[in-house]
Amino acid sequence: MYKIQTLNNISVKGLEKFPRETYEVASEIQNPDAYMLRSLKLHNVDIPESVLAIGRAGAGVNNIPIEKMSARGVPVFNAPGANANAVKELVLTGMLLGCRNICQAWECAKNLTGDDESISKEVEQVKKKFVGFELPGRTLGVIGLGAIGTSVANMARDLGMNVVGYDPALTVERAWQLSSSIESANTVDELLAKSDFVTIHVPFNEGTKNLINARRINTMNDNAIILNFSRNGIVNDEDVVEALNAGKLYSYICDFPSNLLKDHPRVITLPHLGASTGEAEENCAIMIADQLKDFLENGNIKNSVNFPQVKMPRVSGYRMAIANSNVPNMVGQISSILAETGHNILDLLNKSRGDLAYTLLDVDTEITKDVVDQIKAIDGVLSVRTI
Numbered sequence: 376m377y378k379i380q381t382l383n384n385i386s387v388k389g390l391e392k393f394p395r396e397t398y399e400v401a402s403e404i405q406n407p408d409a410y411m412l413r414s415l416k417l418h419n420v421d422i423p424e425s426v427l428a429i430g431r432a433g434a435g436v437n438n439i440p441i442e443k444m445s446a447r448g449v450p451v452f453n454a455p456g457a458n459a460n461a462v463k464e465l466v467l468t469g470m471l472l473g474c475r476n477i478c479q480a481w482e483c484a485k486n487l488t489g490d491d492e493s494i495s496k497e498v499e500q501v502k503k504k505f506v507g508f509e510l511p512g513r514t515l516g517v518i519g520l521g522a523i524g525t526s527v528a529n530m531a532r533d534l535g536m537n538v539v540g541y542d543p544a545l546t547v548e549r550a551w552q553l554s555s556s557i558e559s560a561n562t563v564d565e566l567l568a569k570s571d572f573v574t575i576h577v578p579f580n581e582g583t584k585n586l587i588n589a590r591r592i593n594t595m596n597d598n599a600i601i602l603n604f605s606r607n608g609i610v611n612d613e614d615v616v617e618a619l620n621a622g623k624l625y626s627y628i629c630d631f632p633s634n635l636l637k638d639h640p641r642v643i644t645l646p647h648l649g650a651s652t653g654e655a656e657e658n659c660a661i662m663i664a665d666q667l668k669d670f671l672e673n674g675n676i677k678n679s680v681n682f683p684q685v686k687m688p689r690v691s692g693y694r695m696a697i698a699n700s701n702v703p704n705m706v707g708q709i710s711s712i713l714a715e716t717g718h719n720i721l722d723l724l725n726k727s728r729g730d731l732a733y734t735l736l737d738v739d740t741e742i743t744k745d746v747v748d749q750i751k752a753i754d755g756v757l758s759v760r761t762i
């Protein structure tokens with residue numbers, strides 16, 4: 376019986392992927408084989424040794440101690456692209472809320488008093504305060520052209536906007552998906568100088584912390600709108616508020632409220648709603664459940680953020696999955712132990728990614744605990760599992 380512990384609300388459509396006969400899935404469970412979570416911060420959680428894999432039902436993995444898991448030989452999975460449409464639609468919503476002053480206008484409408492005739496009169500007076508601007512012909516800068524950024528960029532082109540994108544690690548797959556009319560910027564500064572709206576779709580890490588700061592805001596066009604549906608910390612909120620107060624920026628739309636932001640008249644904050652649609656939650660949960668299941672049952676790895684992609688069809692009932700440091704002679708030492716203990720290797724796949732390597736091998740006879748212990752004892756072996 377495999378045990379999956381859910382640390383956040385996960386769509387039942389994903390949880391249904393785990394057959395009840397072979398899986399126990401619960402939010403409270405002893406010695407889980409895998410964690411399934413969304414945004415819960417795992418950095419200060421004591422993760423039990425029983426955990427063989429972590430599945431993030433979403434895109435961002437900055438809530439997970441990836442290096443610590445790599446050192447244990449534990450793969451971390453995410454669900455690339457599974458919530459991209461939900462974020463794209465919220466970015467569009469955010470652009471329109473911002474450029475048409477919708478939230479401020481709605482607040483004003485809610486505060487109208489008197490009979491309906493006086494409300495109608497008042498409406499004609501106040502509406503001039505909320506005159507906005509339209510999207511076609513404006514320029515949207517998209518920082519990060521991954522699953523979300525690409526989809527946002529194409530959408531903006533379809534709406535008649537000019538689009539300039541920046542991503543120093545743009546993949547070939549994304550380049551194929553991007554509309555050919557999207558302009559490429561060589562630097563963030565070049566993108567900012569051209570944009571009326573700037574939207575950020577990069578992961579949070581040391582390289583993207585404070586990516587949008589006072590110096591960069593000062594290089595932007597006056598009255599630009601910044602949208603942050605990526606992560607708290609990528610945009611320096613203090614600097615943005617200062618620029619809003621100085622009349623440099625038009626508005627700031629983001630998914631990460633704080634005391635500084637939530638009541639500011641030119642800021643719209645949402646409670647981390649980017650991926651909160653039934654569709655996105657289902658897509659993410661199903662993708663992660665499939666990946667965890669294939670890893671637990673077969674050792675295969677798809678969409679891990681720290682392990683290589685590995686898929687090997689099964690040729691016998693005796694499989695071993697080994698994670699080790701990516702150093703010479705690991706496969707040699709492992710196969711020597713198997714040969715010495717009378718196992719014939721029927722199939723073997725070894726792949727590496729950075730400092731990690733991962734080996735799947737099928738043998739003709741059952742692998743005993745003693746053999747597992749001998750392989751575990753090899754210097755550099757991080758985790759060993761028989762499946």
Ligand SMILES: NC(=O)C1=CN([C@@H]2O[C@H](COP(=O)(O)OP(=O)(O)OC[C@H]3O[C@@H](n4cnc5c(N)ncnc54)[C@H](O)[C@@H]3O)[C@@H](O)[C@H]2O)C=CC1
Pocket residue numbers: 433434435436455456458459462518519520521522523524541542543544545546576577578579582583604605606630647648649650651
């Ligand atoms: N608000 C919400 O609910 C959601 C937020 N997110 C956030 O959005 C981020 C992006 O998600 P996806 O597009 O699905 O990820 P992705 O991995 O498909 O794309 C990220 C892109 O950013 C690029 N990138 C990395 N560092 C960069 C830099 N310094 N400058 C420019 N580009 C850079 C990468 O090359 C990659 O193409 C996630 O990491 C997560 O933090 C994702 C989903 C929902």
Ligand SMILES: O=C(O)C(=O)COP(=O)(O)O
Pocket residue numbers: 413414432433434435436458647649650651
């Ligand atoms: O996928 C992401 O990176 C998100 O930020 C979505 O977070 P959530 O799953 O809604 O807690």
